[in-house]
Amino acid sequence: MKKIYNNVIVIILLLLHTACSDFLDAKPSLSLVIPEELNEYQAILDAEPRQMNYAPKIPLLGADEMELGAAALPRLTQEELSAYRWGGDFYAVNDYGVDWTYGYQPIYYANVVLEGIQGFKASNESERNLAATLEASARFYRAWSHFQLLQVYAPPYSPEKPDQAGIPIRSSADINLATGLSDQQSVYKFILEDLEKAYGALPEFSDLKTRPSKWAVEAFRSRIYLQMQDYTKAAEASSRALALNKELMDYKNLSSQGAYYFPRFNAEVIFHANQPSTGFTFYREQWVDSELYSMYDSLDMRKSMFFRESRVLGRLNFVSRYSGDYFDWGGLAVDEVMLDRAEASARIGNEAQALDDLNYLLEHRYADGFSLLTLTGKDLLNRVLEERRKELLFRGIRWMDLRRLNQDPEFAITLKRMVQGEEKILLPGAGGYTVPIPDRELDNNPKLN
Numbered sequence: 001m002k003k004i005y006n007n008v009i010v011i012i013l014l015l016l017h018t019a020c021s022d023f024l025d026a027k028p029s030l031s032l033v034i035p036e037e038l039n040e041y042q043a044i045l046d047a048e049p050r051q052m053n054y055a056p057k058i059p060l061l062g063a064d065e066m067e068l069g070a071a072a073l074p075r076l077t078q079e080e081l082s083a084y085r086w087g088g089d090f091y092a093v094n095d096y097g098v099d100w101t102y103g104y105q106p107i108y109y110a111n112v113v114l115e116g117i118q119g120f121k122a123s124n125e126s127e128r129n130l131a132a133t134l135e136a137s138a139r140f141y142r143a144w145s146h147f148q149l150l151q152v153y154a155p156p157y158s159p160e161k162p163d164q165a166g167i168p169i170r171s172s173a174d175i176n177l178a179t180g181l182s183d184q185q186s187v188y189k190f191i192l193e194d195l196e197k198a199y200g201a202l203p204e205f206s207d208l209k210t211r212p213s214k215w216a217v218e219a220f221r222s223r224i225y226l227q228m229q230d231y232t233k234a235a236e237a238s239s240r241a242l243a244l245n246k247e248l249m250d251y252k253n254l255s256s257q258g259a260y261y262f263p264r265f266n267a268e269v270i271f272h273a274n275q276p277s278t279g280f281t282f283y284r285e286q287w288v289d290s291e292l293y294s295m296y297d298s299l300d301m302r303k304s305m306f307f308r309e310s311r312v313l314g315r316l317n318f319v320s321r322y323s324g325d326y327f328d329w330g331g332l333a334v335d336e337v338m339l340d341r342a343e344a345s346a347r348i349g350n351e352a353q354a355l356d357d358l359n360y361l362l363e364h365r366y367a368d369g370f371s372l373l374t375l376t377g378k379d380l381l382n383r384v385l386e387e388r389r390k391e392l393l394f395r396g397i398r399w400m401d402l403r404r405l406n407q408d409p410e411f412a413i414t415l416k417r418m419v420q421g422e423e424k425i426l427l428p429g430a431g432g433y434t435v436p437i438p439d440r441e442l443d444n445n446p447k448l449n
Helices: 002-015 035-045 058-062 078-084 098-118 125-153 184-199 214-227 231-244 334-347 351-363 377-391 397-405 439-444
Strands: 066-068 165-168 181-183 269-271 286-288 307-309 316-318 415-419 422-426
Touching: 035 098, 035 125, 058 078, 058 125, 058 397, 078 415, 098 125, 125 165, 125 184, 125 214, 125 397, 165 184, 181 184, 184 214, 214 231, 214 269, 214 334, 214 397, 231 334, 286 316, 334 351, 334 377, 351 377, 377 397
Parallel strands: none
Antiparallel strands: 066 286, 165 181, 307 316, 415 422
16 A cells, blocks of 8 residues: 555645654654644644545445436446446555545544653643544544445345455554555444544534534444444434434425535535546436436425436436535435435334334335335334435445345345446345456555455
């Protein structure tokens, strides 16, 4: 990773024009001794345009939520096209892999802060509190990025096979330290330990939704445990998050804000993260999957708010994102946590809670005339899973759900799509659900071979 992290250092040096040049030297050992430099650590963690709040793009390309027209395909990079067709030669010569690099970049930033905080000597209680919050925040960002990388570059997690290959754990800002692959159980343990250590020093709610909070930690734990198929812990974490705040926007009361319906940092956003803008982002031939669109009935407000007719007859574009603009979103929000708890509760036998959560969500999404559901058993679980697909689209969550659900023959799905005149098929559990590590990274880090 040496070359990648050298690039990150250059970015930091260009971004932070301050008196802390000694701190920002490209050295593996960093420390702070001047109290004012705490603000510089906050500046590093607030680098949202520089990927601290990053969500990968490959999960959207690989899932069954969108279709790309013939004019859109040439706009894809080699990496993107391979992800969209579930295979092929992913990387051009010297390609660094966007999701790989943008995933590890915030981990480097977080480690810089964590190592610097260790050497900071607070002179008063205010400084001690700020230092503790910065350390907690850095741990959250580090956990966030390790989790995102797992969903792309490691095989789907299975409770029966926790020792499957995962990703390299980066816990040091030393750019010369090569790290090999850790098994998935170790990576998840590292992530959850970071969140546990972060929790105590974070505020319940952050003034800025690009920053972590206790609310975000619990919502994130809910997502993690759901993907690990630990449904009891997922129910517990989602309940703690919703106990802090479970406000949902009532779609009946929303009006269009120009081209979009949802403001940036709306009431449901817990932690903000964007997927990167690429050649296919909001392109006119980025269409919604026709089967997905057919799942919305006439009373469902999402049908008119999420989609707009494309210039191509019979096609629709997805237009209303929680990013508040054209960026595809990938953060944490109340609706996801509500559906996490609904699914987890249904799976562990708490059907009353699952039904309450499902109805609570749909009451805020349907027009007047919606009748409360009275489902039980498999019908209840199936409807919760259907609502996950309809509610959380274009966020990268569908990809995570497919990787998880495909391990159960009852929910396994075979994906099919036409790409450049050729039918592509992705079978449940096939290798297309795992993206290879970039060749350049393998060349630079012998421990990965």
